[in-house]
Amino acid sequence: MKKSYKLENLDCANCAAKIEDAIKKIDGIKSASVSFFAQKIEIEFDRDETTLVAEIKKIISKIEPDCELL
Amino acid sequence: MTKSLKKQLIKIIIATLLFAGAFFHLPQIIELALLVAAYLIVGTPILLKAARNIRNGQVFDENFLMTIATFGAFALQEYTEAVAVMLFFQIGEFFQSYAVNKSRKSIAALMNIRPDYAHVKRGKELITVSPEEVKLGEIIIVQPGERVPLDGTIIKGNASLNTSALTGESLPRDVSKGENVLSGSVNLNGVIEIKTTSVFSDSTVSRILDLVENAGSKKAQIEAFITRYARYYTPTVVIIALTLAFLPPLLGSTLGLKEWIYRAITFLVISCPCALVISIPLSFLAGMGAASRCGVLVKGGNYLEALSRAEIFVFDKTGTLTKGNFKVTNITAFIGSKETLLQNAAKVEAYSHHPIAASIKQAYDRKIDLKDISDVEEIAGCGIKAKINNQDISVGNKKILDKFGIAEPKIEKDGTILYVLYDNKLAGYIKIEDEIKTDSAQTISLLKAHGIKETVMLTGDRKEIGYKIGKKLGLDTVHAELLPIDKVSKIEQLLGKKSANGQLVFIGDGINDAPVLARSDIGIAMGGIGSDAAVEAADIVIMTDEPSKIISALKIAKKTIFIAKENIVFAIGVKLLVLALGALGYASIWAAVFADVGVSVIAILNAVRLLPYRPKIL
Numbered sequence: 265m266k267k268s269y270k271l272e273n274l275d276c277a278n279c280a281a282k283i284e285d286a287i288k289k290i291d292g293i294k295s296a297s298v299s300f301f302a303q304k305i306e307i308e309f310d311r312d313e314t315t316l317v318a319e320i321k322k323i324i325s326k327i328e329p330d331c332e333l334l
Numbered sequence: 335m336t337k338s339l340k341k342q343l344i345k346i347i348i349a350t351l352l353f354a355g356a357f358f359h360l361p362q363i364i365e366l367a368l369l370v371a372a373y374l375i376v377g378t379p380i381l382l383k384a385a386r387n388i389r390n391g392q393v394f395d396e397n398f399l400m401t402i403a404t405f406g407a408f409a410l411q412e413y414t415e416a417v418a419v420m421l422f423f424q425i426g427e428f429f430q431s432y433a434v435n436k437s438r439k440s441i442a443a444l445m446n447i448r449p450d451y452a453h454v455k456r457g458k459e460l461i462t463v464s465p466e467e468v469k470l471g472e473i474i475i476v477q478p479g480e481r482v483p484l485d486g487t488i489i490k491g492n493a494s495l496n497t498s499a500l501t502g503e504s505l506p507r508d509v510s511k512g513e514n515v516l517s518g519s520v521n522l523n524g525v526i527e528i529k530t531t532s533v534f535s536d537s538t539v540s541r542i543l544d545l546v547e548n549a550g551s552k553k554a555q556i557e558a559f560i561t562r563y564a565r566y567y568t569p570t571v572v573i574i575a576l577t578l579a580f581l582p583p584l585l586g587s588t589l590g591l592k593e594w595i596y597r598a599i600t601f602l603v604i605s606c607p608c609a610l611v612i613s614i615p616l617s618f619l620a621g622m623g624a625a626s627r628c629g630v631l632v633k634g635g636n637y638l639e640a641l642s643r644a645e646i647f648v649f650d651k652t653g654t655l656t657k658g659n660f661k662v663t664n665i666t667a668f669i670g671s672k673e674t675l676l677q678n679a680a681k682v683e684a685y686s687h688h689p690i691a692a693s694i695k696q697a698y699d700r701k702i703d704l705k706d707i708s709d710v711e712e713i714a715g716c717g718i719k720a721k722i723n724n725q726d727i728s729v730g731n732k733k734i735l736d737k738f739g740i741a742e743p744k745i746e747k748d749g750t751i752l753y754v755l756y757d758n759k760l761a762g763y764i765k766i767e768d769e770i771k772t773d774s775a776q777t778i779s780l781l782k783a784h785g786i787k788e789t790v791m792l793t794g795d796r797k798e799i800g801y802k803i804g805k806k807l808g809l810d811t812v813h814a815e816l817l818p819i820d821k822v823s824k825i826e827q828l829l830g831k832k833s834a835n836g837q838l839v840f841i842g843d844g845i846n847d848a849p850v851l852a853r854s855d856i857g858i859a860m861g862g863i864g865s866d867a868a869v870e871a872a873d874i875v876i877m878t879d880e881p882s883k884i885i886s887a888l889k890i891a892k893k894t895i896f897i898a899k900e901n902i903v904f905a906i907g908v909k910l911l912v913l914a915l916g917a918l919g920y921a922s923i924w925a926a927v928f929a930d931v932g933v934s935v936i937a938i939l940n941a942v943r944l945l946p947y948r949p950k951i952l
Contacts, residue, residue: 275431277611278396281561297553300612301438301619326390 267313268306270334271298271324279328286323292316305333336435342428349376349421356414369417377404377420394568396606403602407923410592410599415923419603426931430612433938437616437945447499447518447539452483455527465517465534474528476521484517485537486528493524500538501629501877518542541869545631552634553615556898560614564607571913575601578917593919600916603926609905613937614898620944621894628948629877630887637873640856641891645836646828647786647884650850651793651800653843654860655807655881656768660689662697663749664765675762679754681707682720682729690750693766713737717752728755735760748802767799773882775807780885780951782808784892787836790828792821792850821850829855841884847871858884882951889949897944901937908933 274280277300284298284305292311299306309316321333352372356365384398392398400423407416452465455473465483468474473489476482482495492510497503497519506522509515515528518539534540579598583591618635625632632638652658667675680698683691684707695702710720716737717730728734729752735742738758745751749767753760778789790811793800800814813824829838840847840854843861851857851871859872861879869875876883912929915921 276396276608277615278564278606278608281564281611282392285561285565300615301434327392329386329390 265310265313266306266308268304269317271303271305272332272334273330274298274300274303274328275330276328279331282327283324283331286327287320290316290319290323339428339431339435342424342431345375346421346425346428349373349417349424353414353417353421356417366413369413373404373417373420376424377401380420380423394572394605396608399568399572399602399605403599403923406595406599406602410596412596412923419599419923419927422927422931423603426927426934429931429935430608430938433935433942434612434616437620437938437942447481448543449481449483449517449539453477465537468530468534470530470533472530474530476526476528478521478523478525480521482515482517482519482521482528483537483539484528484530484534485532486515486530488513488515488526489529490527491525493526494522495519496522500542503629503878542631545633545869545875552636554618554635554639554898556639556895556902557614557618557635560607560610560902564611567607568605571601571605574913574917575599575605589919596923597916597919600921600923600926601913603923604909604912604916604929606930608930609909609934609937610902612934613901613905613941616938617894617898617901617941617944620941621890621897624944624947625887625890628883628886628890630883630890631875631877632887633873633875637856638891638894640837641839641874641888642895643835643837644839644856644888645787645832646790646838647781647788648790648792648825648828648838648840648854649809649881650840650842650847651791651795651803652768653879654841655774655791656770656803658843659769660693660750660766661769662693662764663767665697665762666745666765667762669756669759669761672762675754676764678722678727678756678761679729679752679764681722682710682718682727685710686718690752690766694752694764697764726755726757728758729753730755746798747796748798750799768795768803770803770806771879771881773880776951777881777884778807778809780882781888784885784888788828788831790824792816792824794818818846818849822853825850825853829853839884841876841881843879858887885951886949890944890947893947893949894944897940901940904940905933905937 280298280300284296287293287296287298287307292309294308294310296305296307317333324331324333349372352368352375356368380397380400384395384401387395387398400420404416404420407419449465451462452468453460453462453475454468455475460475468484474484474486478493488509488511490511492508494506494508495515496506497516500516500518514531517537575598578601579595582589582594587594618638621638622632622635649655665672665676676694676698679694680702683694684702684704706723708721710718712718713728713730713734716734717728719726719728731752732742734755735753738755740760743760745763749765752764752766754762754764781789788811789809790813791800791804791809792813794816795814797814800812804812816824825838825840832838837855839856839858840850841858841860842851843859847859848871851859856874857872858874858876859869860876860881874887908929912921912925916926
């Protein structure tokens with residue numbers, strides 16, 4: 265499944281790269297891409313969405329606490 | 335400017351004033367108070383972030399490193415420099431956010447083609463709804479100045495449309511009843527009524543937005559390289575900084591710990607790879623933005639990068655290099671005059687709707703007198719026969735000659751030949767050719783001027799026709815009489831010919847081209863926004879049917895890569911230089927601040943200059 269989410273307050277490009285890297289390592293993620301300019305995150309996955317989104321939110325709050333996934 | 339940016343700016347101004355105040359030879363204690371105040375005003379958010387990130391296990395973070403660097407400077411009693419680092423770091427961040435915001439906005443403005451509403455006629459009422467709510471086949475009205483919300487056919491009225499957001503074409507297009515209009519174009523004058531031919535989610539404008547919005551996820555190799563580089567850069571610099579601070583003093587350096595810590599601090603200030611991490615993706619985004627302004631949609635940064643390395647260009651013929659509509663180019667009469675021959679042929683074909691009939695009628699270009707035509711009869715697979723003023727006239731292909739036992743005349747068959755027979759005797763022939771697009775030849779010669787190794791044309795058409803067009807356009811190779819499956823195997827052969835880094839580009843009009851588009855390194859579909867399959871299979875979509883847009887795309891691709899590389903060399907170069915000078919004690923913290931934020935801002939400005947770029951083709 266492919267999905268994209270909007271990010272808010274993603275203020276640092278390096279953090280975007282770090283977030284992308286960390287998300288790629290989650291189980292069940294086939295591909296992930298964080299766009300600093302579009303303030304968007306795009307993932308392709310084959311697992312339950314709710315638990316996955318929770319996990320992604322946790323990663324984001326760890327790397328860039330101001331940033332929020334909508 | 336956003337609210338948080340404004341707040342940031344005010345903080346920076348106050349801190350700068352306090353900082354400047356410290357230079358007025360005041361008593362030392364007041365000077366120190368001013369500096370600490372300035373530091374806290376700009377630095378507190380950084381300190382807080384650093385503390386929070388350490389709790390989260392994010393050690394190599396620019397906030398933390400800035401904190402260490404400034405604390406270090408304070409410890410060395412370099413108060414002004416400690417404040418300067420923090421102040422200039424924040425000024426740099428401010429400029430960065432400002433530049434990023436600005437570029438985000440200008441890119442968003444490029445994509446600002448989404449219609450907000452539609453006036454739909456329901457019963458006798460005209461109601462305004464969002465475009466998503468309009469159903470297929472409903473009638474919508476577009477007033478002057480409004481954006482066409484859905485694709486459709488005009489049923490009433492005429493207008494000039496500005497289609498530049500879709501095609502890059504700046505001249506307005508005049509449309510009238512019966513013509514199709516694409517959503518996203520802007521009605522300049524006139525009121526038009528349109529019967530919709532798609533729902534909003536399938537409309538041109540939605541498809542374009544979808545393409546553009548998803549473009550960012552396909553990253554170029556250079557971007558991937560930068561991400562990898564960034565991952566190692568910061569830790570490496572920090573480790574070197576630590577070594578630099580403590581190893582030489584331990585080894586008994588005469589310069590003393592203080593000097594070495596100062597040098598280490600310059601390292602920490604340069605440890606953020608931000609200049610590259612921001613400017614490289616921005617270059618690609620700006621490149622794609624510039625391309626879409628020219629009517630070329632690029633589906634990802636990786637395709638821009640690949641296009642810049644193109645070596646072989648393969649073209650489809652019909653609809654790509656030629657217009658795909660037929661035109662009479664030669665009339666030869668063996669009996670009677672050319673005019674009579676054409677008139678007779680036009681009369682025989684009067685009732686036919688075949689494209690060839692249409693081209694003959696177009697060449698005749700007069701009203702056809704239907705009174706003296708009788709007994710029109712189709713000879714299956716051969717042509718048409720009719721009686722005109724009691725004379726038997728037949729028009730047809732080579733088979734009609736065989737049918738009447740007439741020997742084929744020796745003529746050059748570099749087009750479609752129609753034979754005209756009077757009373758079963760050969761009276762002459764009409765040659766019909768597919769018209770070459772006006773910019774095809776120029777495109778081929780410009781490709782060569784841009785260093786493309788080989789230009790190839792693949793066509794299903796006859797050899798004589800293919801070779802003639804190939805020669806006219808100056809193509810290197812022509813492969814004719816190919817079935818769609820042969821085209822794929824020809825592409826595979828050509829793929830073997832290019833160099834390891836080179837790319838093969840295929841350009842087609844999207845009809846029957848999907849497998850070839852997919853097999854090539856880069857597939858370009860032309861005039862393809864109307865055709866789903868082409869848009870799906872292609873990597874780059876040219877919105878108009880002009881092959882010369884390929885040159886625009888190629889130029890933008892090359893410029894994008896050039897700017898990206900320029901930024902890499904500049905940013906890494908300056909940083910390495912300042913690092914080296916810093917290690918040797920020649921670079922002050924001031925130089926380090928420039929190498930960090932100054933370089934970022936310059937690199938961003940350099941990337942953004944792609945946005946207004948419109949390549950000149952001529």
